[in-house]
Amino acid sequence: MYSSIHFNAKPRAITNASNPEVLEKLRQIVGAENVLVDPDKVEPYGGDAVKEKFPPEAVVFPESTAQMVEIMKLANEYVFPVTARGGGVGYTGGAVPIDGGIVIGTDRMNKIVQINADDLYVVCQPGIRTFDLQQAVEKHGVFFPPDPASYKDSYIGGNIAENAGGMRTPKYGNTKRYVLGLEVVTATGEIIRTGGKTEKNVVGFDLTGLMCGSEGMLGIITEATLKLLPLTETTSTVRASFKTMEEACKVLTKFTPAGILPMAMEVIDKHCIEAIEQNYAFGLSKDAKAILLIAVDGSNEEVAKNAETIERILGENGGFDILRAKSKEDEDKLWDVRRAISPSLMKFGTLKINEDVVVPRSKVPELVAKVEQIGKKYNIFVANFGHAGDGNIHVNFMCNREDADSIARARLCVSETFQLSVALGGTISGEHGIGYVKAPYMDYAIDKPTLEIMKGIKKVFDPNGILNPGKMFV
Ligand SMILES: Cc1cc2nc3c(=O)[nH]c(=O)nc-3n(C[C@H](O)[C@H](O)[C@H](O)COP(=O)(O)OP(=O)(O)OC[C@H]3O[C@@H](n4cnc5c(N)ncnc54)[C@H](O)[C@@H]3O)c2cc1C
Incomplete structure (x- = not known):
């Protein structure tokens, strides 16, 4: 059993992914050395920055879109969960396989395909680190603005799937603004291509925008065309x-x-x-x-x-x-x-429940004043910092991992803080996404008809519900 702060403890799920026939077929697709099943080896792929562990049955490392297609077809045939993983530093458990199945590590798909400074775009695979991409393009006199603080560990695929923000967001916006086009392998093993290489492109529905922030629930991004800007002086x-x-x-x-x-x-x-x-x-x-x-x-x-x-x-x-x-x-x-800040805060408790609510920036003073009151009401220490320029405040409720009562009180603080952010015209996440951690709160921010449309979209992309189950909707 794996204990959980955010989720009821549950045993490690055993799905069809553990079937020896499935494991053998996975080895044939990516090579035996690229399939991990040993409990010690899969364990690190069971968690992210939330620091809770739900290890997968296997971890698979494809190196091409063709291999990704084969994996997804197999997952549909045998019906087992598939969770894509980037750098594994998400803050909401997006890459955590809470319902078991396989994790797809994108580490081997880490190449830059083309840097085109004249036309201001770069084409890359999803497994490249954000920092490495930034360094590579800057040599050409251009830059990729999205800069999550985790940029030395996060991958571009993870950034797109979370629509990551960063310090530069007040001026430059979140990742979505820089995604021109995507190649995606759908849950049923089809390859779709969204958008293109140009800033202007209004042909059909905006599937590129839909994929940004889709948290690995609609398809697996296998290539991205990203917009660049001239380096500032x-x-x-x-x-x-x-x-x-x-x-x-x-x-x-x-x-x-x-x-x-x-x-x-x-x-x-x-x-x-x-x-x-x-x-x-x-x-x-x-x-x-x-x-x-x-x-x-x-x-x-x-x-x-x-x-x-x-x-x-x-x-x-x-x-x-x-x-x-x-x-x-x-x-x-x-x-x-x-x-x-982050490392220093641990002096106030062994567990930091780090939220990333967002409000219109003129409402930030009211948000922080009221969050202080919420902390006092439940006797939970609260520390605030963050991206005030775009209204995105990291509210940290500090408690102790071993103290179930303090955790329960901190969760009440979280719930009230989310309600407060929505009441102030904001929402429950500015950049960290929903994953399983915030799934119970989705209806604070999204009304029922809109949620139903989202669930319908999920069904269209993933009729068998195999891509990253247990996330966003509960
Ligand atoms: C110290 C620290 C600082 C942080 N600072 C910021 C910050 O400033 N701004 C910010 O926005 N976030 C921040 N984060 C949160 C986190 O780093 C971001 O959400 C980041 O985008 C996650 O990237 P990743 O590669 O680790 O993704 P993962 O955690 O591996 O995965 C995140 C989600 O993306 C999906 N995914 C991954 N790859 C693919 C793919 N190829 N196709 C489809 N889906 C995929 C996963 O299934 C999962 O749902 C921070 C985290 C830490 C630990």
């Missing part, structure tokens, strides 16, 4: 402290009248500041009860001018200890504070 970061979180969050809307759209606007609350200082001693002001980090990009001239205006606006709106990076190294040091 430079960036600059400004950091300011505030006496209250509310004051810090109120500044978020003040840059628009000045004609500035910052690339990143991150906020850090007093609990995070305290935790970071204890762990890393960055020398943050003792009076700082909230911090804003704001980054701009563009030409040298534009960036210098905008950074100066941002400093002024921060100062006029309660910001103090305002620092502007003078060099790339300085800039990295300012961002080190942001990167230090």
Whole structure:
């Protein structure tokens, strides 16, 4: 039995994937060395960043679209669950095979097929790491804007399937904005091609958009054509402290009248500041009860001018200890504070229930104030930080893994926070997706008729319900 914070404990499922005939056929498709069945070897593929384990019966590593087609045909013939996996660093259990079956590891499908800087696109396989793709295209004077903080571990396939965001989302948007076309193997083993290589393409329904954020439930992405942008000349970061979180969050809307759209606007609350200082001693002001980090990009001239205006606006709106990076190294040091949050928070508990609610950015002050009250009501410590510029706040309810009562109270906090976000005009996830962790809350955000359409779409793509079962809908 595997214990679970988010899910009732259940025994490891045994499906037709364990049938020796099926395992033999899988070995014939991808080669014996690319099929794992040994419990020790499959165990790591049973979890993701949620840190709960539901090991699959086998892990299979295809290296081509043709092999993927064969696997899906086999899964339909014998009817067993198939869960695609990228880097396995999702925060909602999307890649976790909770109903057993096989996991398809995309690690061997990690090639860049073509970089075309003239036409501003790159064609790649799903198993390439986000960071590796970014490095490769930047050598050609172009860049791929989506930048989840997990970019050194996450894969492009996982980013597309989760429609991942990141620090640069306020200006550049989530992954979906950069997906021009996809090759997808459907649950029944057909190959479909969506979109194309051009920004403009309005032929038929937008299946590319539908695949973005589909969490491995509609098909397996085997190739992606992604939009690139010209590399910007430079960036600059400004950091300011505030006496209250509310004051810090109120500044978020003040840059628009000045004609500035910052690339990143991150906020850090007093609990995070305290935790970071204890762990890393960055020398943050003792009076700082909230911090804003704001980054701009563009030409040298534009960036210098905008950074100066941002400093002024921060100062006029309660910001103090305002620092502007003078060099790339300085800039990295300012961002080190942001990167230090997650590990530092573990001082407040052995279990961090990390949510990623999103509201219109003008509602962020109200969201964080009310989330504090929810934490107090249930006696759960709460720390907030995140992508305030696009209204996406990481609300962290801290409890202890061994303390069932604190976990139950934290789950009540989660439920109330989701209701609050929806009431404020937002929703329950800005970038982490639903997976199995947030599946029980889908109807907070999506009404019944809309949910029924989604379920109908799932049926069209996956009539036998074999692709990533147990996710999104419960
Ligand atoms: C420290 C940390 C920081 C993070 N920061 C961010 C952040 O800033 N922004 C953000 O958006 N997220 C963030 N995340 C969450 C996570 O990294 C993202 O959701 C990321 O996109 C997951 O990528 P992955 O390759 O690990 O996908 P996985 O976790 O392996 O899979 C995620 C989903 O994609 C599906 N999938 C994977 N490959 C394919 C494929 N080829 N075809 C179809 N479906 C597929 C899986 O079935 C699953 O449903 C963070 C996570 C951690 C641990």
